Amino acid sequence: MSRSRFFFAFIVLCLLAVNARAHIGSPDVFFDGKIGPYPAKVTIRVPPVVPGRAEIDVRPVSNRPLQVSILPLFSKTSLKNSPPPEPALPAPEEAGLYRGDLWLMRSGGYSVEVKIHGDAGDGVVQIPVNSVATHQLPLPRYLAVALIGLAGLLVIGGLAIVRAAAGESTLPPDTALDSSHRRKGLIAATFTAFLCLGSLAGGRYWWNVEEASFRKHLREGAWPDLAAEVHTAGGQRILHLTVGETTFGPHYTIPLLTDHGKLLHLFLIGKDGNSSVAHLHPIRQGGKVFEVALPPLPEGDYRIFVDLTLSDTGLSSTTTASIHLPPVPSGSTPTDNLRVDPDDSWATCTTPSVANAADAVSAYHFEDGLQLLWKPHPTLRARHDAGLQFEVRDAAGQPATLEPYMGMISHAAVMRADGGVFAHLHPAGNFSMAAQSFFESKVAGEASGGATSSGMMDHSRMHHGGATASSAFELPYEFPSAGDYHLWVQFKTAGQVHTARFDVTVAP
Numbered sequence: 001m002s003r004s005r006f007f008f009a010f011i012v013l014c015l016l017a018v019n020a021r022a023h024i025g026s027p028d029v030f031f032d033g034k035i036g037p038y039p040a041k042v043t044i045r046v047p048p049v050v051p052g053r054a055e056i057d058v059r060p061v062s063n064r065p066l067q068v069s070i071l072p073l074f075s076k077t078s079l080k081n082s083p084p085p086e087p088a089l090p091a092p093e094e095a096g097l098y099r100g101d102l103w104l105m106r107s108g109g110y111s112v113e114v115k116i117h118g119d120a121g122d123g124v125v126q127i128p129v130n131s132v133a134t135h136q137l138p139l140p141r142y143l144a145v146a147l148i149g150l151a152g153l154l155v156i157g158g159l160a161i162v163r164a165a166a167g168e169s170t171l172p173p174d175t176a177l178d179s180s181h182r183r184k185g186l187i188a189a190t191f192t193a194f195l196c197l198g199s200l201a202g203g204r205y206w207w208n209v210e211e212a213s214f215r216k217h218l219r220e221g222a223w224p225d226l227a228a229e230v231h232t233a234g235g236q237r238i239l240h241l242t243v244g245e246t247t248f249g250p251h252y253t254i255p256l257l258t259d260h261g262k263l264l265h266l267f268l269i270g271k272d273g274n275s276s277v278a279h280l281h282p283i284r285q286g287g288k289v290f291e292v293a294l295p296p297l298p299e300g301d302y303r304i305f306v307d308l309t310l311s312d313t314g315l316s317s318t319t320t321a322s323i324h325l326p327p328v329p330s331g332s333t334p335t336d337n338l339r340v341d342p343d344d345s346w347a348t349c350t351t352p353s354v355a356n357a358a359d360a361v362s363a364y365h366f367e368d369g370l371q372l373l374w375k376p377h378p379t380l381r382a383r384h385d386a387g388l389q390f391e392v393r394d395a396a397g398q399p400a401t402l403e404p405y406m407g408m409i410s411h412a413a414v415m416r417a418d419g420g421v422f423a424h425l426h427p428a429g430n431f432s433m434a435a436q437s438f439f440e441s442k443v444a445g446e447a448s449g450g451a452t453s454s455g456m457m458d459h460s461r462m463h464h465g466g467a468t469a470s471s472a473f474e475l476p477y478e479f480p481s482a483g484d485y486h487l488w489v490q491f492k493t494a495g496q497v498h499t500a501r502f503d504v505t506v507a508p
């Protein structure tokens, strides 16, 4: 795209897109962890358009002043061509807050590299963000009418000037116009009118091409497409998934990174009063075909949410579908024709904890006597810290010892009751760990002069999310919009994965 086209498109897209609605409604990125020696929280507010400006808030824990810098790294640009880092400066409104913004110029996977320099040493972290346009508003009618009116005036004015210039400019003042001059002016004006029509048609064609390309990269909701069906074989219900058939075409292998050792993380969430939920890990059976043996979830309608991270761009995404599960097959014992992932988990949370009371503890009680306590939090509001701090107590009321579950102390899923928002949370943040590894490998590979894609690190990230023995954890998150939400929190203790459910109403 040429520079002028680019800027024109940019201005128009700014007019079009003002409302942030991400792929499944939760675009902002939250990080909680260590940046070198400094514990820090980072919030990245991702723009709804491309190019757009991301706002980055860094809150390091330090009683000494620090130098904080931020840098956008694009997945397909080599490090040596990336721009110089921008400083994140102390914000006057809050002590200890460093704030900056960055332009995300292209569509695709970015990492925001946050660097901290201070007395205690230096630290750097990669936080992956998706740079995708998430919304397109229609052109307002009044703006269309005003623009057409202005264009009409411009054309008519132009024609009048051309006609006068061709017909009258060579005449001395106060001379009457004869027919030859009049004809000259008319011919010039007619010629100019055709020129104007031609350029308007050309402009319209260019605009349509531009808009088609914008729409191709637009992700208003879940992406890519997902087709799901269930069949029963060997006493098992098998969920059969096809990811991105429409998006990528029939003969395409979807390039995926493993996240916590799995290609896909699938959440099955019961609809219409069915309080069953499952966190499963389908197995690849073909280029974009996946299957998973279903646990004994009751018959009914379910929503499916599948998280994935693409290995070519480091983009992470969530795709969604609905499914009706037939009854659990009876009479035959499963022949185990499809391996069941030992990290698959499911639960039926018949009595969710309603956690709307501000400044009070909300408890979810498990059948085995265990409790998950959500510590007191202020009234929940959209785009404010959700205060997701938890503690696990055993049947005797003592702090329980947590074990890592797929490398993390906790996995959680948030869904707005209408399914319009879905996010997958961890103590380290709500970004894709696989995408983070992708950028860490890229930076390490290019710094050492090696290949960028070799040695893809898929370590289990034990250094993140406080995988030390503890009974408490925090999930950094802000609910993106008002509404009724369900929150499922998973943790592992005594070798057993537990799933708690909290229901909350988030105020605007």
Ligand SMILES: [Cu+2]
Binding pocket: 265, 410, 411, 412, 424, 425, 426
């Ligand atoms: Cu997880």
